Amino acid sequence: MISSEKHQNDDQQLSEVMAQLESFIVGKTHELKLALATLLAGGHLLVEDLPGVGKTTLARSLAATLGLNWNRVQFTSDLLPADITGISIFDVSSQEFRFHHGPVFTSLLLADEINRAPPKTQSALLEAMEESQVTIDGQTHQLAKPFFVVATQNPLEQLGVYPLPESQLDRFLSCIEIGYPSSEAERVLLTGGDRRQLVDEATPVINPEDVLYWQSRTHQIFTAPPILDYTQNLLQATREMAGNGACSTGLSPRAGLSLLAMSRAWALLHQRDMVLPEDLQAVFPCVAAHRLSGSLKRGTPIAMEILDAVDIV
Amino acid sequence: MTAKSIELQALRRSTRRILGITVLLAQAPLVFHLPLWISIPGMLLVLSKVVPTFDRKNLISPLMMTPLVLLAAAAIVFHYGHFFDRDPCVTFLFLLVGFKFAESKRIYDASLVIILCAFLLMTQFFYWQTLAAAMFSIPAIFFIGLSFFSLQRGSAELDMRTMVNITSRLLLQAIPVAMFLFVAIPRITTPGLGDGNNGNSLTGLSARMSPGSIAQLSKSNAVAFRVEFDSHTPVPSDLYWRGPVLSGYDGSEWFILPTRISNYLQQTNHSSDSTIQYTVTMEPTQNPWLLALDTPTSLPQKIHRNGDSETIAHINRERQLNSHIPLDRVTRYTTTSALTDRFTPLSQPGAEYLLTTESNPQARTWANQLRARFADDETLVREILRSFNTQDFFYTLNPPRLGKHSIDEFLFDSKRGFCEHYAGSLVFLLRAAGIPARVVTGYQGGELNNNYMIVRQSDAHAWTEAFINGQWRRFDPTAAVAPQRIESGLSEALGAEQGNNLLSQFEPDWLKAAKLKWDSVNYAWQHIVIGFDSSRQNAMWKKLGIARPSALTIVLIILAAAVLWMAAILLPSLAFSQPKPEPCEKQWQLMCRRFAKKGLGRNKGETPEAYIGRLIARLPQHQKNLTDLLNAYQTGRFSRQGQQRNLHLQQARLMKEASQHISNQ
Numbered sequence: 003m004i005s006s007e008k009h010q011n012d013d014q015q016l017s018e019v020m021a022q023l024e025s026f027i028v029g030k031t032h033e034l035k036l037a038l039a040t041l042l043a044g045g046h047l048l049v050e051d052l053p054g055v056g057k058t059t060l061a062r063s064l065a066a067t068l069g070l071n072w073n074r075v076q077f078t079s080d081l082l083p084a085d086i087t088g089i090s091i092f093d094v095s096s097q098e099f100r101f102h103h104g105p106v107f108t109s110l111l112l113a114d115e116i117n118r119a120p121p122k123t124q125s126a127l128l129e130a131m132e133e134s135q136v137t138i139d140g141q142t143h144q145l146a147k148p149f150f151v152v153a154t155q156n157p158l159e160q161l162g163v164y165p166l167p168e169s170q171l172d173r174f175l176s177c178i179e180i181g182y183p184s185s186e187a188e189r190v191l192l193t194g195g196d197r198r199q200l201v202d203e204a205t206p207v208i209n210p211e212d213v214l215y216w217q218s219r220t221h222q223i224f225t226a227p228p229i230l231d232y233t234q235n236l237l238q239a240t241r242e243m244a245g246n247g248a249c250s251t252g253l254s255p256r257a258g259l260s261l262l263a264m265s266r267a268w269a270l271l272h273q274r275d276m277v278l279p280e281d282l283q284a285v286f287p288c289v290a291a292h293r294l295s296g297s298l299k300r301g302t303p304i305a306m307e308i309l310d311a312v313d314i315v
Numbered sequence: 316m317t318a319k320s321i322e323l324q325a326l327r328r329s330t331r332r333i334l335g336i337t338v339l340l341a342q343a344p345l346v347f348h349l350p351l352w353i354s355i356p357g358m359l360l361v362l363s364k365v366v367p368t369f370d371r372k373n374l375i376s377p378l379m380m381t382p383l384v385l386l387a388a389a390a391i392v393f394h395y396g397h398f399f400d401r402d403p404c405v406t407f408l409f410l411l412v413g414f415k416f417a418e419s420k421r422i423y424d425a426s427l428v429i430i431l432c433a434f435l436l437m438t439q440f441f442y443w444q445t446l447a448a449a450m451f452s453i454p455a456i457f458f459i460g461l462s463f464f465s466l467q468r469g470s471a472e473l474d475m476r477t478m479v480n481i482t483s484r485l486l487l488q489a490i491p492v493a494m495f496l497f498v499a500i501p502r503i504t505t506p507g508l509g510d511g512n513n514g515n516s517l518t519g520l521s522a523r524m525s526p527g528s529i530a531q532l533s534k535s536n537a538v539a540f541r542v543e544f545d546s547h548t549p550v551p552s553d554l555y556w557r558g559p560v561l562s563g564y565d566g567s568e569w570f571i572l573p574t575r576i577s578n579y580l581q582q583t584n585h586s587s588d589s590t591i592q593y594t595v596t597m598e599p600t601q602n603p604w605l606l607a608l609d610t611p612t613s614l615p616q617k618i619h620r621n622g623d624s625e626t627i628a629h630i631n632r633e634r635q636l637n638s639h640i641p642l643d644r645v646t647r648y649t650t651t652s653a654l655t656d657r658f659t660p661l662s663q664p665g666a667e668y669l670l671t672t673e674s675n676p677q678a679r680t681w682a683n684q685l686r687a688r689f690a691d692d693e694t695l696v697r698e699i700l701r702s703f704n705t706q707d708f709f710y711t712l713n714p715p716r717l718g719k720h721s722i723d724e725f726l727f728d729s730k731r732g733f734c735e736h737y738a739g740s741l742v743f744l745l746r747a748a749g750i751p752a753r754v755v756t757g758y759q760g761g762e763l764n765n766n767y768m769i770v771r772q773s774d775a776h777a778w779t780e781a782f783i784n785g786q787w788r789r790f791d792p793t794a795a796v797a798p799q800r801i802e803s804g805l806s807e808a809l810g811a812e813q814g815n816n817l818l819s820q821f822e823p824d825w826l827k828a829a830k831l832k833w834d835s836v837n838y839a840w841q842h843i844v845i846g847f848d849s850s851r852q853n854a855m856w857k858k859l860g861i862a863r864p865s866a867l868t869i870v871l872i873i874l875a876a877a878v879l880w881m882a883a884i885l886l887p888s889l890a891f892s893q894p895k896p897e898p899c900e901k902q903w904q905l906m907c908r909r910f911a912k913k914g915l916g917r918n919k920g921e922t923p924e925a926y927i928g929r930l931i932a933r934l935p936q937h938q939k940n941l942t943d944l945l946n947a948y949q950t951g952r953f954s955r956q957g958q959q960r961n962l963h964l965q966q967a968r969l970m971k972e973a974s975q976h977i978s979n980q
Binding site for chain 2: 224226227228229275276277278279280283309310311312313314
């Protein structure tokens with residue numbers, strides 16, 4: 003059992019993390035919290051937005067603040083799976099194959115514009131995201147712990163995009179959009195220094211061990227039976243919606259687990275040791291929207307409608 | 316039988332403990348009725364097996380069991396002198412249940428013990444049928460149910476709380492069934508079974524009266540009978556409850572002389588307001604005497620529910636009401652009386668009313684002197700009463716013991732006596748003076764409790780009737796010595812002296828009031844439950860339109876009622892299968908409903924926090940209480956600690972308090 007003093011210390015750390023993230027990305031507290039919660043819940047984040055609103059900055063800020071190694075892969079239409087996972091190269095001097103680690107061997111992988119790559123390459127990430135390991139030439143390689151994928155995707159309406167397959171979408175715990183900044187925030191951005199440089203010069207607030215510890219703390223957050231009831235009712239409602247044709251698919255049991263995991267992380271971020279209906283409601287759109295219809299733009303209104311329609315026990 | 320099946324048949328420790336408590340509870344009420352030196356060891360035997368330290372050991376080796384049972388039987392025969400009677404058999408059953416429990420190791424044994432307990436529990440009704448007895452059996456019945464449950468629960472380990480809950484629910488559901496069976500199953504009237512006490516152990520008036528016998532009776536606070544007056548309640552000085560008339564005298568004791576049945580009643584030539592009708596409920600006495608106010612004008616009637624009446628007694632020439640059968644159960648009858656102290660008989664009294672003995676020479680001399688001085692009978696009586704009043708005679712519950720010439724000693728020496736001394740002496744003096752006279756025993760007074768009157772053994776009394784000018788006239792010498800006895804009752808007349816005998820004198824008023832309340836409840840119990848006999852049952856059937864139902868009809872009615880009752884229990888739970896909300900959720904829903912009435916209902920999908928936030932924005936004056944309520948709700952419903960029952964209930968209480976504060980503001 004962790005003492006309450008330790009808990010207070012954690013809360014202190016969490017506020018410091020949030021403060022630093024907010025100094026990099028101005029005026030986006032809610033989105034930053036969702037991103038951080040996704041990481042604490044041990045999931046992967048999909049950011050769907052227009053170019054230039056700070057998707058990459060978000061990923062880099064997270065890596066810099068949490069003290070994680072990070073790699074960036076720019077997905078293009080000719081990117082191959084081996085470009086992500088790595089490749090075995092014949093070493094002439096030692097007369098044997100040597101595994102050349104790909105960019106996936108890191109703690110935070112920024113997969114930029116993931117939907118510009120063909121499905122084959124997108125799927126190369128599947129095993130890595132689900133199992134935290136990659137298998138090449140029959141050899142399994144463990145990935146770093148923690149392992150966290152932040153993928154960005156351009157809105158589907160843009161040219162030259164391959165929509166992510168449902169199986170891939172389901173593996174992203176949450177999907178957020180950053181959106182345009184408010185006018186005050188934009189002024190700060192315009193007048194302030196270069197964000198990239200700020201991020202590069204930042205010192206980490208915590209280290210990867212702390213992240214692992216928090217992930218375990220997140221597991222200990224209590225979900226009471228009524229919360230489980232509420233979760234089930236929400237899942238059931240999405241399935242009924244899908245049956246009526248309002249959205250393409252209902253939520254899977256994995257989505258239900260994701261919803262609970264995300265709610266726990268959200269409760270932890272709010273210094274609570276129990277999940278409240280608020281937490282579920284706060285994280286429901288970002289967990290459900292991309293799963294329900296493949297894009298935030300169409301999925302979010304459906305998710306909000308469900309929240310209004312399903313009563314809390 | 317294989318080792319495994321024996322293992323399966325073995326009794327669980329918790330079951331055995333529950334069973335032990337069941338046996339103790341079934342035995343407990345009988346301790347009041349059985350000899351203590353047998354019943355206490357019998358209960359200790361059971362108790363020792365319930366205490367955890369001993370319950371593993373074989374307290375009594377199986378070889379010892381038979382000799383012990385024989386020893387118990389011998390002890391019972393030693394105590395009672397015989398065996399084949401009610402009391403020894405009940406005692407034997409009492410002990411056998413304990414022995415059987417002590418050797419119980421298997422489920423089969425336990426079922427037998429439970430059934431024996433149920434039977435043992437019923438035997439207490441041989442002795443008393445009061446409301447207290449019924450209440451004594453409730454915990455035992457509950458534990459009988461609990462034992463059965465514990466025995467039949469199979470291998471599943473149910474916690475105690477669940478078992479108690481389910482047993483209570485079963486018992487509650489069984490109450491209407493029991494009530495219906497009580498009403499519907501034909502009543503069997505069995506003489507002697509009703510109220511225990513075969514004769515002598517009962518207190519009450521007796522056929523013989525010696526100096527001190529009524530004083531002895533007066534020390535008992537037991538209820539003799541209860542009366543409901545149809546119209547007004549007579550004043551205390553008119554409340555002479557006429558019982559056995561004692562005309563015989565053998566020098567020391569007064570006794571009843573056999574008398575012919577007369578059936579001649581007082582003519583109702585008095586004004587109608589002195590004639591009153593009333594209903595008496597008499598406790599069992601084993602004697603035939605029925606009590607009526609002096610002087611009865613009709614024979615006691617038993618009124619049935621359907622309005623039929625039945626005469627249950629006759630009257631003899633001494634105006635003594637005698638029931639056709641001895642009162643072996645509570646008896647209820649209605650009769651009328653004219654409140655008068657004189658009666659004109661059809662014929663002159665016989666010589667037996669003048670008989671005296673050769674004893675008590677001084678009294679005889681005094682009677683002769685009085686006779687010589689006063690030619691008029693009434694003046695003579697008045698003169699004796701005056702001397703009782705003016706000389707230093709004392710009215711006391713504890714008169715000195717008297718010797719051979721008891722009346723002489725009393726009149727001229729000790730001058731201390733209770734009503735029987737005065738009544739007996741007056742009759743002796745009058746007879747010696749040639750005036751026919753007799754002693755009348757009965758009760759005088761009574762305590763009014765709401766709408767009825769309680770007459771106790773302590774109200775027992777004796778007075779005198781003398782035949783003067785063709786009329787039997789009542790003279791109460793006690794009234795001359797201690798007028799308060801007649802006006803306000805015994806305790807008033809005796810003052811400090813009787814405090815030793817009747818503790819009731821020192822009871823605080825509230826206790827007295829509570830006792831009276833209890834008595835009225837008990838009276839209702841006697842009347843409604845115990846008094847429900849076959850005639851009232853027939854009346855009930857008649858009212859329902861089924862005159863004299865056959866056994867088959869009754870069985871069909873019972874089956875139909877059972878089906879209806881099952882449906883009544885089962886249908887709601889089938890129709891509304893929704894589980895009951897937890898206490899916190901219940902409080903929350905109550906609160907939501909209350910605010911919804913004010914147009915501030917919770918929206919669908921609105922979280923508790925959002926809702927309370929909205930309420931606070933609208934009703935800022937309730938901010939603190941609403942916040943408290945929200946915190947308690949969230950803790951009780953969503954936190955880990957809130958899943959523990961006591962903490963959950965605590966939060967529910969907090970929510971209730973906050974709600975109350977809100978509605979109070």
